[in-house]
Amino acid sequence: MSFPHAAWLSDDHALFAKTARRFVEAEITAHLEAHRKAGIVPREVWAKAADAGILGATIPEAYGGAGCPDSFDLITMYEQGRGGDSGWGFAIQTIVSHYIQAYATEAQKERWLPKLASGEHVAAIAMSEPGTGSDLQNVQTFAARDGDFYRLTGAKTFITNGQTADLICVVAKTDRSQGAQGTSLLMVETEGLEGFKRGRNLEKLGMKSADTSELFFEDCKVPTHFVLGGKEGQGFFQLMLQLPFERLAIGVLSLGAIDCAIEHTLAYTRERKAFGKPISRFQNSRFKLAEVKTKAEVLRSFLADCIGRQDLGKLDAATASMAKWWGSEIQGEIIDECLQLFGGYGFMMEYPIAHLYADARAQRIYGGTNEIMKELVARSLKL
Numbered sequence: 001m002s003f004p005h006a007a008w009l010s011d012d013h014a015l016f017a018k019t020a021r022r023f024v025e026a027e028i029t030a031h032l033e034a035h036r037k038a039g040i041v042p043r044e045v046w047a048k049a050a051d052a053g054i055l056g057a058t059i060p061e062a063y064g065g066a067g068c069p070d071s072f073d074l075i076t077m078y079e080q081g082r083g084g085d086s087g088w089g090f091a092i093q094t095i096v097s098h099y100i101q102a103y104a105t106e107a108q109k110e111r112w113l114p115k116l117a118s119g120e121h122v123a124a125i126a127m128s129e130p131g132t133g134s135d136l137q138n139v140q141t142f143a144a145r146d147g148d149f150y151r152l153t154g155a156k157t158f159i160t161n162g163q164t165a166d167l168i169c170v171v172a173k174t175d176r177s178q179g180a181q182g183t184s185l186l187m188v189e190t191e192g193l194e195g196f197k198r199g200r201n202l203e204k205l206g207m208k209s210a211d212t213s214e215l216f217f218e219d220c221k222v223p224t225h226f227v228l229g230g231k232e233g234q235g236f237f238q239l240m241l242q243l244p245f246e247r248l249a250i251g252v253l254s255l256g257a258i259d260c261a262i263e264h265t266l267a268y269t270r271e272r273k274a275f276g277k278p279i280s281r282f283q284n285s286r287f288k289l290a291e292v293k294t295k296a297e298v299l300r301s302f303l304a305d306c307i308g309r310q311d312l313g314k315l316d317a318a319t320a321s322m323a324k325w326w327g328s329e330i331q332g333e334i335i336d337e338c339l340q341l342f343g344g345y346g347f348m349m350e351y352p353i354a355h356l357y358a359d360a361r362a363q364r365i366y367g368g369t370n371e372i373m374k375e376l377v378a379r380s381l382k383l
Helices: 011-027 029-038 043-051 070-082 090-103 106-118 176-182 235-271 283-311 317-341 343-347 352-364 370-380
Strands: 123-126 142-146 149-160 167-173 183-189 196-201 212-223
Touching: 011 029, 011 043, 011 070, 043 106, 070 090, 070 235, 070 283, 090 106, 090 123, 090 167, 090 183, 090 235, 106 167, 123 149, 142 167, 149 167, 149 183, 167 235, 176 183, 176 235, 183 212, 183 235, 235 283, 235 317, 235 352, 283 317, 317 343, 317 352, 317 370, 343 352
Parallel strands: 123 167
Antiparallel strands: 142 149, 149 212, 167 183, 196 212
């Protein structure tokens, strides 16, 4: 179990974790190389995740889900990381469903949540732009009101699930004169949408199986009743209120990848021999493994506390920022130490540790760079 001593842990969590682990092992880990070569996780994986009860775990029962607390989705993210994968865009699907649950009108919930729970729709969230990165107050994508429609024009980049998404939560300006208060979230259905184009499936250092894409909107007609919550100008505040969950999710994915790296490293050091004995018998190897295991357990305890707060609706932005930056920093440190114990083989892509190393680097960038996370923590100190 990922968080065996957590105060919030129940029998239902333990059973769900077993289901999530079986699913990840059968549908993700067993096909990692094929997914990396294709640059995308096949569409049928989403339907299988729905059949396993994973996609709709935290979506209310009234909309086709199981109505569980957020901790269930976070368990799935941990199991994905532990399975050696960072490409399947489950976290993004979950984040979009959380936006809809928190802010959507009843008609919007009825329209989109059942399709997200069933895997009929894959979701994406389009924030970053070529010229502004993650500076959400200065997005250039614009939605001009035209009767019962918006005319949406702009470009987005680094969009997870970009090649597969049927439903995209687009951050756009609906009033350029109002700054942050002129930002809205438009829910865009891509099927048959004129003027919508998917750009390149971007070539990345790591996360090879993730379809990370450019998206282009050229005078796309989006119904006005697709603005999230039914009211313009709420987008920036909606984003800010949901970011703690996104940042906690990154920390949890980090822990999963850490546990995966340690597991592979323990197996390798027990089997690999140097100077007539397993390298796990050398003091340096033993000390390094003791260090990384201790760091992992300290992170696990902190994240378990954060998850408990999230389930109670009490996870604040500063604490979530700590979880994101600390988790991703420790992930980088631990995987680097583990790779070193593999020697030259750690640099070979045929070994999982090499992929874990490459995949880890983005964790310190997306969801807000770690420098921004530190700034948010500092602000909470009222310096």
